[in-house]
Amino acid sequence: MAKEQLQVLNALDVAKTQWYHFTAIIIAGMGFFTDSYDLFCISLVTKLLGRIYYHVDGAKNPGTLPPNVSAAVNGVAFCGTLSGQLFFGWLGDKMGRKKVYGITLILMVLCSVCSGLSFGKDPKGVMVTLCFFRFWLGFGIGGDYPLSATIMSEYANKKTRGAFIAAVFAMQGFGILGGGIFAIIVSSVFKAKFKAPAYQVDPIGSTVPQADYVWRIILMFGALPAALTYYWRMKMPETARYTALVAKDAKQAAADMSKVLQVDIEAEPQKIEKLNQETANSFGLFSKEFVRLHGLHLLGTTTTWFLLDIAFYSQNLFQKDIFSAIGWISSAKTMNAIEEVYKIARAQTLIALCSTVPGYWFTVALIDKMGRFAIQLMGFFFMTVFMFALAIPYNHWTHKDNRIGFVVMYSLTFFFSNFGPNATTFVVPAEIFPARLRSTCHGISAASGKLGAIVGAFGFLYLAQNQDKSKADAGYPAGIGVRNSLLALGVINFLGMLFTFLVPESKGKSLEQMSGENEHEHELEQEQQ
Secondary structure: OOOOOOHHHHHHHHOOOOHHHHHHHHHHHHHHHHHHHHHHOHHHHHHHHHHHHOOOOOOOOOOOOOHHHHHHHHHHHHHHHHHHHHHHHHHHHHHOHHHHHHHHHHHHHHHHHHHHOOOOOOHHHHHHHHHHHHHHHHHHHHHHHHHHHHHHHHHOOOOOHHHHHHHHHHHHHHHHHHHHHHHHHHHHHHHHHOOOHHHHOOOOOOOOOOHHHHHHHHHHOOHHHHHHHHHHHHHOOOOHHHHHHHOOOHHHHHHHHHHHHOOOOOOOHHHHHHHHHOHHHOOOOOOHHHHHHHHHHHHHHHHHHHHHHHHHHHHHHHHHHHHHHOOOOOOHHHOOHHHHHHHHHHHHHHHHHHHHHHHHHHHHHHHHHHOHHHHHHHHHHHHHHHHHHHHOOHHHHHOHHHHHHHHHHHHHHHHHHHOOHHHHHHHHHHOOOOHHHHHHHHHHHHHHHHHHHHHHHHHHHHHHHHHHHHHHHOOOOOOHHHHHHHHHHHHHHHHHHHHHHHOOOOOOOOHHHHHOHHHHHHHHHHHHO
16 A cells, blocks of 8 residues: 655646746756766867877877877766766765755866866876866766756656656757867867968878867867856755655645745645654665665666667767778878868767767657657667677778768667667666665666776777787788677677666656655555554
C-alpha cells in the first residue's frame, strides 16, 4: 500500500506545459551548451598547439603534439569532470540542488578564462598550466550534469518529462556546433588579416605569431554563455521534491510551487509531520535495501554510460584524425596553421549540423512516445552496424572516390548516438532513483561515463597514433590504427546494447512511482513492526 502523494508533487506531475518549463530548459540548457563547448573546443586547436609549441626550427614538417601531451590536453578535463560529477552529485543531495548550482557555474566561468591565459617559460610549462585549468574547468562541468538533470526531472510533469530532460541535454549539440562556428569565425578573421609570403610555401614560417591568440580566444569564449545565465540560475527556487522529500519542509515546497505554477497548493502539515517521523526509515546508498531495489538499475545506468562515452568522445575528439587519415582534410604541410584550424572546424561543424544536432532533437520529439529503452537499444544497434561497416572495408573507404560515403556513414553513427544512448543515458538516472539519492546516483552514472571518455581520450588516441606509426614503418597502409579503433568501438557499442536490458522503462510514470519511495518505505515500516 503506497502512501498518499503530497499535493505539491501531484501538482507538478499533472501540470500542463507552461512557460516555467521552457525557462528551466533554457537556464539548465545553457549550462550544457557551455559544458560541451568547453569539452570539445579543445579538439579544434590541438593541432594548432602542436604547430606553435612543438615545431623544430628548420624542419620540413609542422610540429605536432607528442601522443602523451595530446592525450593529456584532450583528456584532463574529463578527469576533472569525473571528480566533479561524484562530488557535486553527492553535495546536491546534501545541500540542495540550487545552492550547489551557482558554485559550478562560477567555477566554469573562471577556469574558461584562465585556460585561455595559460602561461609558461617553455612549451611544457604552457601545456602544464593549460591542463591544470582544464582539470578544474572539468570539475565545474562535472557538477552541471547531475544538478541540471535532477532539477529538470523534478520540475517536469510526468507526461513530457523525458522530452524536457532530453531538451536540456540537446543543448550539448548546439555547444559543439557553436564551438565549430566560433572557431571558423576567429580563424577566418586571423587568416584574412595575417597572411604572409610564406603562407603557401613554408609551413613553419606560415605559423604567424598571431596564431597564438586563436586558440586562447576560442577557449576563453566558453565563459560567456555560462556568465550570462548565472543571475537566472540564482532566481530559480529549490525543487519541490528536494524541499519536501529530502529537507522535509513541504510547507516551503508548497509556497515555492504555488508561485511557479500560479495555483494554490495546500501545505499539508499532517503529512509534514509524517514525513519527519519516517526519516529514520530511509535507506542509504550502501544499504542492502538499495542494492536489492536499485542495484541492477545503477549497474545498468553506469555500464551503458561508460560504454557509450568511450565511443562518443573518441569520435568527437579525434574525428580530425579520422578525416586526415581518409584524406578529407589535407596534409598539414599544404596549409598554414590558421588555415588548418579553419578546415578542422568546418569539417566538425558540418558533422554537427547534419547529424549531431538533429539526432538530439529526434530524441526530444520521440522519447515520450517510443520510450527510453527502445531509443537506447536502437541507437546502440545502429552505432554497432555503422562502426563495423566503416571498419571492415576500411581500405575501400580511404579511396578518394569513396570519401563522401565514409563521411555519410560516419555521420550516421553520430546521429544514432544522439538519437539513442547519448541522450537516454543522461535522462534515465534522473528518473529512477529516490529523491534523497537522485543527484548522487546520477553523478555516479555520469562519472562512469566520463571514465569511458577518459579511456577514449587517452587509450584510443595513443592506440591510433602509435599503431599508425609502427604499421607505417612496417609498410602497412596509413590509417590502420584508425581501422582497429573503429573495430573496437563497434564491439563496445554491441556490449552497450546488451547492458541496456538492465535499465527500466520510465515513460509516463511519476518519479516516486519509478523510485518506489512510497511503496518501499511503507514495506520497511511493516518489516520493522
